[in-house]
Amino acid sequence: MLTIHEANQLLRNKKLSSLELTKACLERIQQVEPKLHALVTITDELALRQAKKADELIAKGDAHPLTGIPVVIKDNMCTKGVRTTCSSKMLENFIPPYDACVVERLNSCGAVIIGKSNMDEFAMGSSTEHSAFFATQNPWDLSRVPGGSSGGSAVVVAAEETIYALGSDTGGSIRQPAGFCSVTGLKPTYGRVSRYGLVAFASSLDQIGPLTRDVTDCALVMNAIAGFDNRDSTSVPYPTPDYTQCLTNDIKGLRIGIPKEYFVAGMQAEVEKALQAAISKLEELGAKVEWEVSLPHTPHALAVYYIIAPSEASANLARYDGVKYGFSYQKTDNMWEALEKTRQFGFGDEVKRRIMLGTYALSAGYYDAYYLKAQKVRTLIRREFDQAFEKYDALVTPTSPTVPFRIGEKTDDPLQMYLSDVCTLPINIAGLPAISIPAGFADGLPIGMQLIGKPFGEETILKIAYAYEQATEWHKRKPKI
């Protein structure tokens, strides 16, 4: 199981070519995809072309740490000339005429794109069961979900179909599947990575980030994708550090807070036990841990999120009208009927549910009680985090209250499904960076630990994550598929 930094060494020392590495990944894809269904599109021709080009760059001595390394892109990021579906019937045949900013940046590093990963439709979901095409299986137990919405991206990393992947995170969609599949997943601070070319779900919450096999790889990918882009007006014009510089083992004296509200209702005992052991490990490594931090507005985060995200989604998804691109209902001459039927047949159940919920929260007579109220409580949640970060360098919580659940277990009960993101969505509400890293197993099922940082404090959480990773072996375990 190669990491980016290991593959990069082999490529530079000419012990391996990008073409060989790419072919090995494509073979692995052929071997395990019939069981996992993590990819919507396999871009083998593009990958082989890019691999040959990468080998030329390496031969000339022009290699970047990502040159020649296979990557999978979540299918909500535009890839020029390559179908980008959002796992929706609405965009089943959509071929973007341009690349997303992150795709441009990876391409300029000489990356090799080997596929587009399956997801919950339009990134709405926590299990990848809401894909319009097929559900993705968890490589640790094929009867369980891989998490979502970036479930495909987490699975391809865990199952060695690729070296790393990109995901997007609106309420936990990178971290929760990373936790469920025992890989490393970072949601950067809102504004750190350009959203240009990311199909919009909830614009004030969406952020792109890496899913990798270890923390070093996560830092390497951040070096390539982070930084200002004037095509996204919420991209911040701040300088970007070299994220590998903070990866030292020294976390002595760092102050870590444990918010007690994240360890309540619905949490599985095994998850709680694993987290306590992981936090004790951080203490052993020299961090100063405060076990009883309180963030009293945490129980309100779920409602805030499920008002704000669907409201923004209902506005963003108004663009799917069957005129400019996408699915279009043709069997009528009536404009309104065509519009309504295009959306009726083009969107799946969860997307419709959220459009309805958001439209309701924004509609006349309910705007103040729902949307405006949620935005005000959002302020309180942010303030609470600000206050906590005056005392602590990072906060630590489980990534999810449970281990991966069974396929079909929560599809009939939207609220139960929403609760799966209860530990991750407050972080999007506040716009903070957070990383999920492997922190144990219960009966062979992965458990993730979430480290939360202050705004633009990615380096601190990467540092703590790195120190924990170096002191443990969880990230080296492989699923038997």
Place this chain on the structure above:
Amino acid sequence: MKLSREEVLHIARLARLGLTETELERLREQLSNILENFEILQQVDTTDVPPTAQSIPLQNVTKEDEVAASLPQSEILANAPQREGEFFRVRAVLE
């Protein structure tokens, strides 16, 4: 609070979303249940609390008005469900 059938139809119309009879009933049930859970927010005192629309300290972002190449018309039209020459074809708005 349970949503009425008329309320669900009204929202669907605002969202321009066609619904089958089964979908309508299921959404009525599910949305009512979800909204009931959201009532927890009414307990929070938000007097004098300003709303947050997004989390970064940027406002009114502008950029220089620079002339740059646009995407070729043919590429933009390539995804159109119906086109006529160099236009998107739409149905009649006025009859």
